[in-house]
Amino acid sequence: MIEFMLNQELIQWDATVSDLTLLQWLREERQLTGSKEGCAAGDCGACTVLVGQVEEEGQLKYRSINACICFMGSLAGHHVLTVESLQQEGNLHPVQQALVDHHGSQCGFCTPGFVMSLLGWWWNTEPQQLDSEVNFANHRHEVEQALSGNLCRCTGYQPILLAADSLAPRSRADDLLLVDKEKLIARLTAINNSNAQPTTSTWQGFYSPTNVADLSLAYTACPEARLVAGATDLSLELTQKLQPLPSLINLKQITELNQLQQQERHLVIGAAVSLLQMESFLRPYYPAFADILTWLGSRQIRHQGTMAGNIASASPIADTPPALLALDSQVVLQRGSQQRTIALSDFYLGYRQTVLRPAEFIHSILIPLPVARQQFFMAKVSKRKEDDISAVCLALSIVLQSGVVQQVAIGAGGLAATPARARTTESLLQGQTLDHNLINACGNTLAKDFQPISDFRASAAYRRQVTQNLLQDFLQKALSHDALTQEGAA
Ligand SMILES: Cc1cc2nc3c(=O)[nH]c(=O)nc-3n(C[C@H](O)[C@H](O)[C@H](O)COP(=O)(O)OP(=O)(O)OC[C@H]3O[C@@H](n4cnc5c(N)ncnc54)[C@H](O)[C@@H]3O)c2cc1C
Ligand code: FES
Ligand code: FES
Structure with missing residues (x-):
């Protein structure tokens, strides 16, 4: 039995049914049909709800998630807020009113999801004055990120963005939903979930x-x-x-799996850390990696998804492995009480196959700290920027000293059965003076490294060409930056 709060109500739920989704339960068992099922795949945002959790500092933090891909068991000790709870004392919630005032309420399918994503953004943002171009651009970027997992297939986003503009400076003090926050924190903290541990192979x-x-x-x-x-x-x-x-x-x-820390030589990423936490954590070390994370799935997906899950899925088009490969990252695997640490490049055996043994799991990921003169580049190519899977993803880490390649590693996704290093191209570059001829020669070696396939995301020819273009662009930028650094030192 687990306990969680649904809107104002304490729920006790029998966790023996493992794979019931929150959306099924809300709609079919609770008749709360405000959250809609558009895709049941995390793509459209029609099922967005907020899930609140009391964090270590005692703060209650809400995140937007897709109810269609959330298992009921994961809600233990959380507060689930659905669109039905927003109207208070017969009045529309400020977010709903702003959408009405700016003609942003659209069809019954997408609107509840937009409302919940906007609410999540509003609660997690300090009141902002949009009185300069910079403030306005930052605000718009944040709102677009918050709505990146909400699709409307028929009208437009402009009225919704205008509704968000009108909300930005407003204080949350008059939000009736937040009046009893302290009481809610106390109720959530008092929840003491216990669940039966599996003891046999037939456990369900x-x-x-x-x-x-x-x-x-x-x-x-x-x-x-x-x-x-x-x-x-x-x-x-x-x-x-x-x-x-x-x-x-x-x-x-x-x-322990939620740890996120800098050690002497590595960044340590626990297997349960969300991709959204990774964005801000990685930014000071590898800003290009953090930038790409902002285009992995949507805000809802990054609130839930993890880097370890991205690695363990062993998808050839996962976005984090190319960067992790280029950075020579390692994975700490555990089985029983035994741990082993291996290079990520040794983790993949073939299409959707890994070295994980029965009962072995990824404990954490070790990303080396940047070294002097290291430059890191990364790009993701997909049909849409938001909420889309890569056709190609490429990352380059390079250390140049007076134009000579001291260290180089290239990680790629979408070009082979697994995420992979471009070893032949790396060998061509290693120890050589980087110049235009060498950069051009990389086109031929990349063709030896990867023989991509055609599928509905891109043709093989497109994948080959775009990979070559990206790598040559990265190398050119690395060379220019190195030349500038030398000039600066002279
Ligand atoms: C709408 C949508 C958009 C998406 N967009 C992108 C995208 O742009 N780029 C991208 O790369 N991916 C994308 N994904 C895929 C997915 O979000 C990522 O792969 C995510 O990182 C998976 O992490 P998770 O924690 O949710 O994994 P889960 O779904 O919880 O697990 C995935 C697999 O890994 C196993 N696993 C999880 N953790 C461990 C562990 N510690 N040790 C061993 N095995 C483990 C699970 O058993 C399961 O087999 C998208 C998914 C959706 C639904
Ligand atoms: S129903 Fe489409 S994201 Fe959940
Ligand atoms: S999907 Fe609702 S208006 Fe377009």
């Missing part, structure tokens, strides 16, 4: 361990169970392929 249910030792015990007892972090990949096996997921072990409640 949803188990949320709170420490790595319990995770190891449970996974060893039931290696057939599936691990679930953000569920943004795994849930599609249920909602798209209609495959039941009877035994799930949740990683998100494990404190």
